[in-house]
Amino acid sequence: MPTRQERADAVRxxxxxxxxxxxxxxxADATTVSVxxxxxxAGVSKAAVFRHFGDRSGLIQHILEPRAAALRDAVTDGxxxxxxxxxxxxxxxxxxxALLDFVYRNRVLIRAFEYLGPDAYYTNAASRFWIAELGxxxxxxxxxxxxxxxxxxxxxxxxxxxxxxxxxxxxxxxxRIRTGLHxxxxxxxxxxxxxxxxxxxxxxAD
Amino acid sequence: MPTRQERADAVRxxxxxxxxxxxxxxxADATTVSVxxxxxxAGVSKAAVFRHFGDRSGLIQHILEPRAAALRDAVTDGxxxxxxxxxxxxxxxxxxxALLDFVYRNRVLIRAFEYLGPDAYYTNAASRFWIAELGxxxxxxxxxxxxxxxxxxxxxxxxxxxxxxxxxxxxxxxxRIRTGLHxxxxxxxxxxxxxxxxxxxxxxAD
DNA sequence: CTAGGATACGAACCGACGGTTCGGATAGCA
DNA sequence: TGCTATCCGAACCGTCGGTTCGTATCCTAG
Numbered sequence: 001m002p003t004r005q006e007r008a009d010a011v012r013x014x015x016x017x018x019x020x021x022x023x024x025x026x027x028a029d030a031t032t033v034s035v036x037x038x039x040x041x042a043g044v045s046k047a048a049v050f051r052h053f054g055d056r057s058g059l060i061q062h063i064l065e066p067r068a069a070a071l072r073d074a075v076t077d078g079x080x081x082x083x084x085x086x087x088x089x090x091x092x093x094x095x096x097x098a099l100l101d102f103v104y105r106n107r108v109l110i111r112a113f114e115y116l117g118p119d120a121y122y123t124n125a126a127s128r129f130w131i132a133e134l135g136x137x138x139x140x141x142x143x144x145x146x147x148x149x150x151x152x153x154x155x156x157x158x159x160x161x162x163x164x165x166x167x168x169x170x171x172x173x174x175x176r177i178r179t180g181l182h183x184x185x186x187x188x189x190x191x192x193x194x195x196x197x198x199x200x201x202x203x204x205a206d
Numbered sequence: 207m208p209t210r211q212e213r214a215d216a217v218r219x220x221x222x223x224x225x226x227x228x229x230x231x232x233x234a235d236a237t238t239v240s241v242x243x244x245x246x247x248a249g250v251s252k253a254a255v256f257r258h259f260g261d262r263s264g265l266i267q268h269i270l271e272p273r274a275a276a277l278r279d280a281v282t283d284g285x286x287x288x289x290x291x292x293x294x295x296x297x298x299x300x301x302x303x304a305l306l307d308f309v310y311r312n313r314v315l316i317r318a319f320e321y322l323g324p325d326a327y328y329t330n331a332a333s334r335f336w337i338a339e340l341g342x343x344x345x346x347x348x349x350x351x352x353x354x355x356x357x358x359x360x361x362x363x364x365x366x367x368x369x370x371x372x373x374x375x376x377x378x379x380x381x382r383i384r385t386g387l388h389x390x391x392x393x394x395x396x397x398x399x400x401x402x403x404x405x406x407x408x409x410x411a412d
Numbered sequence: 413c414t415a416g417g418a419t420a421c422g423a424a425c426c427g428a429c430g431g432t433t434c435g436g437a438t439a440g441c442a
Numbered sequence: 443t444g445c446t447a448t449c450c451g452a453a454c455c456g457t458c459g460g461t462t463c464g465t466a467t468c469c470t471a472g
Contacts (some may be wrong), residue, residue, distance in 0.1 A: 005469065006469095007467080008469090009420070013420085046422085048421070119367075149372075156362055156363055156368050179355075180355035184356070184390065210447070216448080219450090
């Protein structure tokens with residue numbers, strides 16, 4: 001029994017919801033966007049949103065997934081150093097840079113996801129993949145450290161809310177965060193680091 | 207004009223609310239405890255809770271503050287190595303241990319606080335104090351690293367939700383987290399570390 | 413082209429949330 | 443004892459994520 005073709009209005013509405021949601025999530029503070037708003041912005045009833053995506057979490061995942069797929073492909077099948085085959089140190093550097101970039105570009109959406117529930121950020125399939133891969137690359141660089149713990153710690157430092165906070169409140173620039181992140185993961189700045197060396201940097205007198 | 211003495215029932219109710227809230231928060235998942243529940247458990251109306259503490263955030267802070275005060279005093283005025291006067295490495299080790307212990311003991315309450323809002327965890331006065339002190343001790347140990355960034359990263363690794371997750375999902379023990387945390391902060395395990403050395407530790411086959 | 417059954421639609425509804433309003437009870441003070 | 447500032451709880455508010463259900467729409471078989 002062949003499944004009936006999907007109704008045209010259903011296809012249209014789902015696309016409209018996705019577009020409206022992506023737009024609203026990317027624009028505003030993620031936690032303040034209600035499903036009601038998204039539905040209204042898409043010209044659709046709230047029930048339609050829940051029918052298509054199950055719940056708020058499903059909607060967010062549907063927007064985030066295609067964006068994450070590109071990075072995942074580059075990591076598993078792309079050319080080195082991000083893809084497989086590069087020497088461990090270069091592989092780790094490229095991976096950290098790619099993750100930082102990805103989280104930063106999608107930070108509002110990821111924050112919405114983090115905010116879903118206590119462990120939502122860590123226990124979803126995508127994050128588990130990133131963490132496992134991070135652990136592998138860390139272990140390849142230095143098998144003496146506890147790569148599993150370190151992977152979780154570094155991944156935590158990559159949380160969207162953390163990056164957002166570091167950027168807006170203490171005003172840390174992205175290169176500085178990048179340097180700090182690499183230092184955290186490897187004990188040394190990345191090879192091409194351009195941030196000035198500093199001794200006993202003092203907190204700015206604010 | 208001398209202020210009238212506070213009404214006895216007001217004093218009684220405030221104490222009852224604090225006790226009930228502390229109990230509920232310590233017991234259950236922090237994010238699921240509603241003000242309604244607290245009020246009912248204290249034998250008081252919901253309005254009474256808001257009258258005494260302003261809002262949910264105020265209530266949580268009122269419970270957390272006295273617990274934090276003890277640690278803060280030990281850090282600023284207590285005997286070394288937690289208090290001032292110890293050599294930098296010992297001061298940092300003691301501080302990390304004290305923070306880890308404090309967060310772990312009060313993790314449910316702190317999670318409730320973290321959950322209040324996006325930057326609530328970092329921007330409140332107490333956290334700013336812990337982060338600044340952490341930065342100072344980190345800088346004293348190694349002035350070459352970016353102590354300000356590192357302080358934020360280590361403090362993030364000390365978030366209650368992170369510790370809770372590490373403990374319950376990947377099943378990391380507290381000594382292991384402690385070792386990882388010290389390694390993160392200093393590049394080496396704490397001097398009295400007892401966790402077995404491991405090379406290329408593999409993720410358990412789950 | 414049309415009839416009919418599947419399917420998606422939105423309006424109305426649900427319980428619970430944090431927070432507010434307000435008239436009435438009550439405790440402190442003279 | 444009586445006045446009054448204070449504190450009380452019941453009822454209410456708008457909004458949230460999520461569900462129910464009668465109806466309108468769309469695909470498809472004849």
